[in-house]
Amino acid sequence: MRMSQYFLPTLKENPAEAQIVSHRLMLRAGLVRQTSAGIYAWLPLGLRVLKNIERIVREEQDAAGAQEVLMPTIQSADLWRESGRYNAYGPEMLRFKDRHDREMLFGPTNEEMITVLFRDGVKSYRDLPKNLYHIQWKFRDEVRPRFGVMRGREFLMKDNYSFDIDRAGAIRSYNNMFVAYLRTFARMGLKAIPMRADTGPIGGDLSHEFIILAETGESAVFCHKGLVDKDILGRAIDYASDLQPIVNEWTSLYAATDEKHDKDAFEKIPEGERLAARGIEVGHIFNFGTQYSKPMNAVVAGPGGEQITVEMGSYGIGVSRLVGGIIEASHDAAGIVWPESVAPFKVAIVNLKPDDGPVSGACVKLYEALQAKGVEVLHDDRDLRPGAKFADMDLIGTPWQIIIGPKGLAAGKVELKNRRTGAREELPIDQLMQQFG
RNA sequence: CGGGGCGUAGCGCAGUCUGGUAGCGCGUCUGCCUUGGGCGCAGAAGGUCGUCGGUUCAAAUCCGGCCGCCCCGACCA
Numbered sequence: 001m002r003m004s005q006y007f008l009p010t011l012k013e014n015p016a017e018a019q020i021v022s023h024r025l026m027l028r029a030g031l032v033r034q035t036s037a038g039i040y041a042w043l044p045l046g047l048r049v050l051k052n053i054e055r056i057v058r059e060e061q062d063a064a065g066a067q068e069v070l071m072p073t074i075q076s077a078d079l080w081r082e083s084g085r086y087n088a089y090g091p092e093m094l095r096f097k098d099r100h101d102r103e104m105l106f107g108p109t110n111e112e113m114i115t116v117l118f119r120d121g122v123k124s125y126r127d128l129p130k131n132l133y134h135i136q137w138k139f140r141d142e143v144r145p146r147f148g149v150m151r152g153r154e155f156l157m158k159d160n161y162s163f164d165i166d167r168a169g170a171i172r173s174y175n176n177m178f179v180a181y182l183r184t185f186a187r188m189g190l191k192a193i194p195m196r197a198d199t200g201p202i203g204g205d206l207s208h209e210f211i212i213l214a215e216t217g218e219s220a221v222f223c224h225k226g227l228v229d230k231d232i233l234g235r236a237i238d239y240a241s242d243l244q245p246i247v248n249e250w251t252s253l254y255a256a257t258d259e260k261h262d263k264d265a266f267e268k269i270p271e272g273e274r275l276a277a278r279g280i281e282v283g284h285i286f287n288f289g290t291q292y293s294k295p296m297n298a299v300v301a302g303p304g305g306e307q308i309t310v311e312m313g314s315y316g317i318g319v320s321r322l323v324g325g326i327i328e329a330s331h332d333a334a335g336i337v338w339p340e341s342v343a344p345f346k347v348a349i350v351n352l353k354p355d356d357g358p359v360s361g362a363c364v365k366l367y368e369a370l371q372a373k374g375v376e377v378l379h380d381d382r383d384l385r386p387g388a389k390f391a392d393m394d395l396i397g398t399p400w401q402i403i404i405g406p407k408g409l410a411a412g413k414v415e416l417k418n419r420r421t422g423a424r425e426e427l428p429i430d431q432l433m434q435q436f437g
Numbered sequence: 438c439g440g441g442g443c444g445u446a447g448c449g450c451a452g453u454c455u456g457g458u459a460g461c462g463c464g465u466c467u468g469c470c471u472u473g474g475g476c477g478c479a480g481a482a483g484g485u486c487g488u489c490g491g492u493u494c495a496a497a498u499c500c501g502g503c504c505g506c507c508c509c510g511a512c513c514a
Binding site: 009011013014015016018019037090109111142147218284286316327352353356384385386387392406407408415435 | 445447463473475476505506508511514
């Protein structure tokens with residue numbers, strides 16, 4: 001993308017309404033604009049990040065055996081009357097009537113809808129297990145939306161639902177998602193720690209929240225330090241095998257949110273290995289047994305022809321929240337520092353002297369060569385002073401900056417800067433191509 | 438939902454107490470200059486002062502209603 005043509009409105013000053021760093025940087029770097037309290041429009045740069053996060057979530061869900069569907073944002077009130085939640089759910093649910101006076105709602109979650117889809121489509125134990133997910137916009141009319149996309153009213157969420165014949169199967173499904181979540185967040189450069197959590201109004205008996213540590217987190221969390229740097233990506237994972245040992249490895253060390261915090265257990269950890277911090281919830285997994293399948297009569301025929309109520313679980317990842325969460329976890333005084341896996345552009349070319357023929361020629365040639373190789377590259381061809389370009393580029397946080405100016409070019413070299421470390425090196429252009437091949 | 442604050446140019450703010458020509462910085466546009474970390478000079482555009490009503494010769498300013506936004510708390514499958 002040529003920056004001179006890109007819709008990228010960056011701001012030099014912090015908007016007054018933004019208090020936390022991720023919100024400020026998202027506005028300043030031109031990722032989003034607020035349109036109402038807790039409701040945001042995604043601009044081109046922000047949308048690229050959102051799509052990258054979505055892609056990683058999707059790849060890991062697919063790998064773990066979940067199948068993608070897409071359910072609507074609008075649901076009927078009758079559906080929710082079936083589970084008994086229409087009246088139980090509070091004013092966070094946005095309710096309205098259509099032109100025929102039918103009661104509708106903007107979905108805050110999809111347990112009811114998925115249960116009906118499952119119930120109507122699966123009749124035999126032989127078709128189990130099933131695990132269906134979708135990535136769809138949700139609306140919850142929060143009393144007090146805040147912190148930008150971290151607690152918006154409209155937000156993008158991956159939610160999925162597992163259906164098993166018995167509890168043992170449900171636990172296998174739960175463990176699959178547990179490991180898939182570890183991988184998902186790790187791939188985004190996050191250190192997400194699974195913590196025992198309250199199941200809340202959704203009910204159930206087995207639940208973990210995946211928390212990333214950040215000063216501005218909404219909840220207080222307590223855990224063993226050993227969990228912070230545990231690595232999942234180095235492991236070969238076979239979702240067909242029993243993943244309980246891996247789950248045990250993570251759950252045997254203490255980790256809990258304040259609702260579930262056990263002070264005595266925490267203090268048994270040697271003092272140097274205790275970690276009391278604040279965290280952001282980016283994922284939450286539940287096993288809730290037959291809480292929805294029972295009232296909604298989601299049953300399958302068992303081997304002996306008997307009717308068996310299926311065991312369910314649900315699993316959520318806050319996709320739009322992750323954009324803010326990743327920034328909270330990865331920024332510096334100059335701006336955002338994107339992990340490569342989610343960066344809107346992997347590399348940026350900074351043309352220091354656009355009115356210099358050889359310099360611009362080299363920039364364009366490199367830009368086209370990188371594009372031809374499928375590298376996501378942003379070319380700053382704007383007629384601005386170098387300082388302004390450097391400031392913008394650091395703000396939007398492209399992991400690599402290729403800086404091309406007349407001095408270096410005369411020596412046949414360009415400069416490569418790593419956004420995270422600030423390290424720079426001078427390289428001949430063809431060597432650069434190898435690096436991004 | 439309880440408490441607090443704010444609404445004046447694209448962004449950040451002053452002006453409101455004490456009513457009398459709507460300002461500043463940044464950004465934007467034009468020209469010149471400059472070109473390795475938001476450079477400099479000159480000129481310009483841009484505002485129903487959130488909204489509705491009241492008081493007054495006169496309202497950004499005083500009074501009232503409404504709307505919107507932010508912060509703390511409670512809440513948050």
